[in-house]
Amino acid sequence: MAKLPFMQPVVVGLALLFGGAIAIVATMQQKQVATPHHPHHDHHSSTATQHHSGGAPNTHAELVNAPTPPPQQATTFTLAIRSHSGEAVTQFERFQEELMHLIIVSDDFQVFQHLHPRYLGDGQFQVTTTLPQGGGYTLIADYKPTGANETVAMIPIAAQGAAPSPPAPTAQTTQVIGTTTVELKLPQPLKAGSAVEVAFRLRDAATQQAVTDLRPYLGEAGHLVILRETTPLKPVDYLHAHAVDRQPKETVRFMTQFPTPGRYKLWAQFQRGEQIVTAPFWVTVN
Ligand SMILES: [Cu+2]
Structure with missing residues (x-):
């Protein structure tokens, strides 16, 4: 406690x-x-x-x-x-x-x-x-x-109870989530205060081929929630980026803007068939 x-x-x-x-x-x-x-x-x-x-x-x-x-x-x-x-x-x-x-x-x-x-x-x-x-x-x-x-x-x-010790954040840009490989594509260095395109390339983890069963999720090609690492969280630390396209393709693009420098976590969500794929990434914004 x-x-x-x-x-x-x-x-x-x-x-x-x-x-x-x-x-x-x-x-x-x-x-x-x-x-x-x-x-x-x-x-x-x-x-x-x-x-x-x-x-x-x-x-x-x-x-x-x-x-x-x-x-x-x-x-x-x-x-x-x-x-x-x-x-x-x-x-x-x-x-x-x-x-x-x-x-x-x-x-x-x-x-x-x-x-x-x-x-x-x-x-x-x-x-x-x-x-x-x-x-x-x-x-x-x-x-x-x-x-x-x-x-x-x-x-x-x-x-109730205490959280276990979390693993250290990694700068990993590829995550394998179930049967999907999700690769984060970002401009580097990442600057606060300007519009930035955040893209995710989705491939089948087994074949490394582009996924072909992506469907819109909640009416968009994908959803991207971004939170700044800070305590306590405030609404300004929450970003909900919108997909550029409605129909998902192998690479799903979002536009967003990081308000301030710091460390952020991104959760990108896509729908493959009946399954929701949620891919987390840490990024550092300068
Ligand atoms: Cu929702």
């Missing part, structure tokens, strides 16, 4: 005081999006979603019945989206085929889950998942209230 985020003792204390019916108010930040970037709109030439710290957010996310999940057991998370004045926000727009995209990432970036909570109505979303290890995590909820900007809310949680 030594590595709990600072909020957790407060949460536990409040939970004891008020019988568990408490909510964690997430840190949040609106993403100002210059152009619609929904995949069902024409955004083939779109650049990365930009994050700005200015501007008051319209909504925030709260974790209802904040659990302290035991690792390796199914845990249900219920998120409530509320306005500034505390009223339930009930209308959402679908983007990338879903009403909410929820990324769950462990503090050491070893665990990454990309989930789509079910909308229960009345501003509440629910998802059941199993966290594989103890220690701290961040829930990153990405949603778009109807008529408002896409919003990213971050909620720190702690699973």
Whole structure:
């Protein structure tokens, strides 16, 4: 329990005081999006979603019945989206085929889950998942209230127990994920603050031939989530890059922009047949 985020003792204390019916108010930040970037709109030439710290957010996310999940057991998370004045926000727009995209990432970036909570109505979303290890995590909820900007809310949680020591980050640019070899292609050196193309070449691990069974995933050629290595995570540290093309090819390209120098982890996701391939890479940005 030594590595709990600072909020957790407060949460536990409040939970004891008020019988568990408490909510964690997430840190949040609106993403100002210059152009619609929904995949069902024409955004083939779109650049990365930009994050700005200015501007008051319209909504925030709260974790209802904040659990302290035991690792390796199914845990249900219920998120409530509320306005500034505390009223339930009930209308959402679908983007990338879903009403909410929820990324769950462990503090050491070893665990990454990309989930789509079910909308229960009345501003509440629910998802059941199993966290594989103890220690701290961040829930990153990405949603778009109807008529408002896409919003990213971050909620720190702690699973019971401690995380195992993570392996050291590697600069490896090729990963074999199941039957797929994923090769990261980046301009070098990587500079913060300018648009950059991040590409992934996908080959069959057995034959080293280009994969032929790639399908769009959530309406795009692939998805790319990028997080800056920092504690605690803030919305500005989260990038969701959009694929340049809708139809996947052997090389799937994304445009993004790393805001500041530092170390980042990339999780590229593709759909091969019925299978989702998630390939993690560390990169250093100068
Ligand atoms: Cu998603």
